[in-house]
Amino acid sequence: MINYWLLSNRYVVSGLLLLVPIIVLFGWGFQLSFLVQIHQNFAPMQISTAITFLLLGSSLLSLDFRRLAIIFIGGGCLVSIVSLLDSAGILPGYASIFSQNNPFVISESPIPGLMSTLTSINFILILTSLLIKVCTKKTSLLYVSFFMLLIVLTLSFLSLIGYLMSIEVLKGWSLVSKMSVMTSILFFLSSFHLFIEHDLNKLTNKFLYPYGLPSIVFVSSMTLLVIVWYNAHVQQEILIKDRVEKDVQFINAFLLTGVENLKNQVERNDSYKNNAAYLGEVFISDDEDSTRLKSEQDLMSAIHIKKCIWKHKFESPVRYKDIEFFVAENMLCIEDSKYHLVAFKLSEMLQLSMPAALYEQYFITIEDEQKDILFSSAPSSLTNNIKYRLSAIAFESDTQSFLITISPQKALLDLLSPNIFFSILLTGSLIVSLLTVSFYYWGKLKHSYINLAAALKQASDTEKKFTYFITNSNEPILILDKFGKIDFSNASAQLLWGYSETDLKRKHIADLFPDRHREKHLENIKKYLESPTIRQMTNSSPLIITTQTGEERSVQISLIPIIGGNSEIQIAMLLKDVSFEIEKQIRLEDESNNINLIYKILSLTSKAKTKSETIQICLDLICETYNFDYAQVYFHDEKRNILTTSPLSYITQDIDIDLFVKNAQKASFSKAEELPGKAWSSRKAVSATSSEDPLVASKLALFPELKLKIAACVPIFLESKIFSVFEFYSFTKEQNPDKLMNSLSMLSEQISNAVEKHISIEAIREEKERNRLLLESAEEGILGIDLSGQVNFINSKGKDILGFSEAELANQHSHHLFHHSHSDGSIYDLDECPIQKSIKLNQTIKVDKDTFWTKEGELVWVKYVVSPVISNNRIRGVVLMFNDISRLQESQEKVESYHNELLHLEDEIQSMNDFIETDFSEPVRGVENYSRFLSELANKDNNKILANYAENFLNLSKKLSKMRDGLQKYSKYNFKESSPTNINLSDVISAVISDIKQQYKNENIKFQTAKDLPMITADHTLIRYVFEELIKNSIKYNLSDSKQIKIDFVETPEAYEIKIEDNGVGIPAKYEKRLFRMFKGGFPNTGIAPGSGVSLAIIKRILIRHSASIEHENRVGAEGSVFTIKISKS
Known part of the structure; x- marks a missing residue:
């Protein structure tokens, strides 16, 4: 539908383009003054225009036949160029061919208007645009054609406005009015035709809508109208009344x-x-x-x-x-x-x-x-x-x-007035054009009218909005009168200068500039205020202003003329505070200047081997760059939380500051009373510019001959903690403190990175060395094996066990090298190898006993663990750790032999115990009974000698009976299976004392027991026997009327010590060696019946089984004994 509408419009417009110029030529041919101006001076332009329009219409009709269109276009261009040259006066003979002998000859006007020139220019633009359309389809060139047509529309509309408003400088003489109107209408038709010819999807849709093409044409024409009218108005001053x-x-x-x-x-x-x-x-x-x-x-x-x-x-x-x-x-x-x-x-x-x-x-x-x-x-x-x-x-x-x-400008004979027919035709064509353009965009057009109404409504509030804007603007704004005095200031301006509104209103703008900049800043403003044509002026270079506190700030200003309430021109001064941007720019410049220094630091420190060398390189470069005379490094002591000096220092100038250096090297800081301490506590770079500054006064007091220019300290960080502080002194060159601090702060980061890098490198180097030492000092052999089974590394122990050197193992398969056979010489299948299984299954495998083969082919029994090495969730190889258990194997065989012998011995002891209990006990009881019977007979016969023998024989039999009972008891407790449990010694000893008190209730016994005895792991029966026998012995071997027994407890890092102390007869020192032996009990001259000595032997044997020990000592300065039992904690 759209294409059909466009095509039909194209043919209609082309037909009109052919019809109108034919009418013009017909009027000239038959001298019809109501159609054309019959004047020899008008003939060239009118006829040329008509011919060109004929050619243009023909070319538009023949667009489907491209070559034919080009022929018509070429002819039109030729005629248009000749017309343009004629209007410029370059071809004076061209007009003579149209001369006629008409008595009514009217003189030329001194200023004939712009129509002739505009017509020729428009022709050339239209024909060029058409030629581009015919010859190319490139989008870029079509844009050129499009904007040519836009210019034609603008100039044509301008001529029509000149006719309707009788502005002769636009339309020419009054007698040219008809031709001007016809030409302008034809230009509209031809331009609109070519707009239709353009691709709607690429070009036309972007401009052919109510907001686009009509607005652009109207605004452009009005702009040209104002310019031409202004020039005519200036010339009007010289015209005759x-x-x-x-x-x-x-x-x-x-x-x-x-x-x-x-x-x-x-x-x-x-x-x-x-x-x-x-x-x-x-x-x-x-x-x-x-x-x-x-x-x-x-x-x-x-x-x-x-x-x-x-x-x-x-x-x-x-x-x-x-x-x-x-x-x-x-x-x-x-x-x-x-x-x-x-x-x-x-x-x-x-x-x-x-x-x-x-x-x-x-x-x-x-x-x-x-x-x-x-x-x-x-x-x-x-x-x-x-x-x-x-x-x-x-x-x-x-x-x-x-x-x-x-007359220089007015028409000679105002015989013709604007024709109503052409006015109606012009108005109608404009309306039709607008309706045609907006046909498919009615919604947008309606929306534009709504917006226009809203805009008109808002326009009534312009003054109120302007006042609100300047009052509440975030940017400072001043209103100046023509003398430069401040008439108004908003809140932002008052905040910028620090003055109240009243204080600012009394000031001249010159008072807000510092003295050294005032003359320069006022020069441009004065020229602007005194200019006869005041217009907006923007000063891109910053100006310096002074606030109430004396602070200087940088601002950019814009001066805009406005009309005040009394119709006087005032100046609105808009300011923008750019101090921060300038400071940022300075910082960027400083950073740029330090790039070379940073590059040197990074380049040289990358070759340093230690952190001390890194720090010394940094000191050298900084002192050389900034001409410092002395530099010192302080390190942070974390234990004492102070700064301590380092032997690292740097002196660049040949001046006498030896004492100063010695004094500085003795210093340490725990507070911020001096420069390094302040940099440490504040965690930022600090400076001092005077010898009287408290931060450096104490250090420089002894050296009045040294006049400080600047001193600076900058902290160096390591993992967000202060690692050290650099201190610099300059006695010969002054520097900008702020600029220097910015540079040093930036360098601090680079130095921190360099030091941290080398500390990390040293740590890695130390870690590698530590790992190497661990590998070399390990008691196990350690091998690294990759995924293909080849050996990567081996430690010294592994070399000793296998006999291979590292070079002999390199790139060799581990299984074929030392794990190829079983102990019996049979082949060890690769699939059964635990090392290969660990690689395939990504699992740790432990083998308690296997065989490796040395370089000499000897078998080695080993115990090993194979562990996979994982990196980034991928297995990279395995680590083999193995021990030579060949001697352990021999020892194990011996242990097994000893164990078998021990079992045999236990069987024999058990057989002997059974013999004692049965076969040996019966004769002992018989001997004891016969001895007692014989003693009774001797007493009856009063045979003293026989009675004495019988009594001795009876005592020997009783002793033999005790030895039998002791053997049975020793066998019982020594070979009893233990059942360790957690027991409380306080409960055990309390139970033992309770039983003993019942057994010896007629004795005067006093017990003193320590509290909170420990928990131990032991067999309850055996431990009870130990304490019961020791306490009974303390009572048995005590002749005192008041028997005292003290049980004490001492805990050491390794064991629990329980002491049992009594006030008995004690044990002579010469008998202590046999104290815990079997059948060595009883001591002469004690007045107490001797025992067998079996109980102490059993006690020692029980404690040994519990990883404990027992010792005896006599009380110092008194009778009695002290038995100390030590029970290990492990």
């Missing part, structure tokens, strides 16, 4: 059109009749002033005028001096009245303005000499007016001359 213009028009018509034509015009126009009578009376007046017409030619001219024109005489003739006065009053373009009658126009101009017969009849020939005299005697204003085609006609007689002028 209306009354003079009408009189002069009549004179020109009389001189240039002939007597008959003038007569006809006068008869039709009463105003011209009156003017003719007015001037004719002057020419033939008989008063004294008529003597001015002395020459015969002058008189004959005047008489001829009267004969041809005069119908009656005025009753009151006008004197010639009145005309002189009239001209002097109204000719504004001539400054000197004495030359009012000496104005002239050169003969060349006269000959071009009238027929030769008329020129010879009424004018004398002005010779070259006279022409030069007149030209040189004319004032400069008149000469300039001639240059602007302000023309005057003069003929001379002796010293008198008669003045005739030609």
Whole structure:
């Protein structure tokens, strides 16, 4: 549908383009003045325009036949170029071919308007656009064509506005109106046709809508209209007033059109009749002033005028001096009245303005000499007016001359007025164009009208919004009067300067600039305020202002003229605080300047081997760059939380500061009372610029000859903690503290990174060395094996066990090298190898017993663990850790042999125990019974000798019985299986004491037991036996009336010590060695029946089984014994 509509429009427009120029040519051919202007000076442009439009319409119709269109386009371009050259006056002979012998010849206007030139230019643009459309389809070139058409639309609309508003400088003379309207309408049609020809998807849709093309054309035309009107307004100051213009028009018509034509015009126009009578009376007046017409030619001219024109005489003739006065009053373009009658126009101009017969009849020939005299005697204003085609006609007689002028800008004969038909046609074409464009965009057009209504409503509040804007703007704004005084300031401006609104209102803008910048800043503002055409001015370079506190800030200003309430021009000064941006720019410049230094630091420190060397390189470069005389490094002592000096220092200048250096190297800081301490506590770079500064005064007090220029300290960080502090002193060169601090702060980060890097490198190096030492000092052999089974590394222990060197193992398969056979010599299958299984299954495998083969082919029994090495969730290989258990295997075999012998011995002991309990016990009881029976018989017979023997024999049998019981008891407790449990010694000892008190209730026994005895892991029965026997022995071997037993507890890091102390008879020192032996109990001279000694032997054996021990010692300075039991914690 759209394509059909566009195609039909194309043919309609092309038809109109052909029809209108045919009408123009028809009017010229038949001299129809109601269609065209029958004038030889108009003919070239009209005919050229018509021919070009014919060619243009033909080319548009033949667009489907591309080559034919190009032929028409070429012809149109040729005619348009010739027309353009003719309008510029380059082809004067071109106009002669259209000359006609028409008595009605009208003079050229001095300013014929812009129509001729605009027409030629538009033709060239349209035809070029059409040529681009025909010859190419490139989008970029189509854009060029599109904007050419936009220019044509703008210029055509401008000409139409000139016609409707009667602005002759736009449309030309009034007689050209018809052609101007026709040409402009045709331009609209042709341009619109070519817009239709463009690709709607790529170009037209972007501009053919209510907000686009009509708005652009209208705004552009109005802009050009203002410019042209302004220029015409300036020229209007030199034009003649209306009354003079009408009189002069009549004179020109009389001189240039002939007597008959003038007569006809006068008869039709009463105003011209009156003017003719007015001037004719002057020419033939008989008063004294008529003597001015002395020459015969002058008189004959005047008489001829009267004969041809005069119908009656005025009753009151006008004197010639009145005309002189009239001209002097109204000719504004001539400054000197004495030359009012000496104005002239050169003969060349006269000959071009009238027929030769008329020129010879009424004018004398002005010779070259006279022409030069007149030209040189004319004032400069008149000469300039001639240059602007302000023309005057003069003929001379002796010293008198008669003045005739030609109107410079108004039309010569305003015989035609704007035709209503063309006005309606123009208005209708504009309406149709707008409706056509908005046909498919009615929604947008409606929306645009709504927006327009809203915009008009908002326009009424412009002043209120402007006031609100400047009052509440975030940017500082000042309103200045024409003298530069502040009339208004908003809150942001008051905040910027720190003044109140009242204080600012009394100030001149110059008071806000510092003295050193005031003159420079005011120069530009003063020029702006004194400029006759004030316009917006933006100062891109920052200005310096001074706040109330004396702080200087950088601002950018914009000066905008506004109209105040009293219609006086005021200046709005908009300011933008750019101090931060400037500081940022300075910082960026400083960073840029430090790039080389940073590069040197990074380059040189990368080659350093230690952190001390890294720090020394940094000191050297900084001191060299910033000309520091002395530098010192302080390290942070974390244990004491102070800064301590380092032997690292740097001296660049040959000055006597040895004492200063020695004093500085002794310093340490725990507070911020001096410069390094302040940098440490504040965690940022600090500086001092005077020797009297408290931060450096104490250090420099002993050295008055050293005049400090600047001192600076910068902290160096390591993992967000202060690692060290660099201190710098300069005694010879002054520097900007802020700039220096910025540079050092930036360098601090680079130095921190360099130190941290080398500390990390040292840590890695130390870690590698530590791992190497661990590998080399390990008691196990350690092998690294990759995924293919090849050996990567081996430690020294592994080399000793296997006998291979590292070079012999390198890139060799581990299984084929030392794990190829079983202990019996059979082949060890690779799939069964635990090492290979660990690689395949990614699992740790432990093997308690296996065989490896050494380099010499000897078998080695090993115990090993294979663990996979994982990196980034991928197995990279395995680590094999193995021990040589060959000796362990031999020892294990011996242990097994000993174990078997021990089992055999236990069987024999058990057999002996059974023998003692059965076979040995019966004879012992028999011997004891017979001894007792024999003793009784001896007592009856009173045989003392036999009774004595019988008693001894009875005692020996009893002793033998005790030894039997001791053996049984030893066997019972020594070979009893233990059942370890967690037991509380306090509970065990309490139970033992309770039983003993019942057993010895008739004895006076006092027990003293420690509290909180420990928990131990042991067999409850055996431990109870230990404490029960020891306490019973303390009672048995005690002759005191009051028996005292003390149980104490001491805990050591390794064991629990329980002491049992009594006040008994004690044990002589010489018997201590046999104290815990079997059957060695009983000690002579104690008065107590001796025991067998079995219980102490059993106690020691039980404690040994519990990883415990027992010791005895006599009490110091008193009778009694102390038994100490030590039970291990492990």
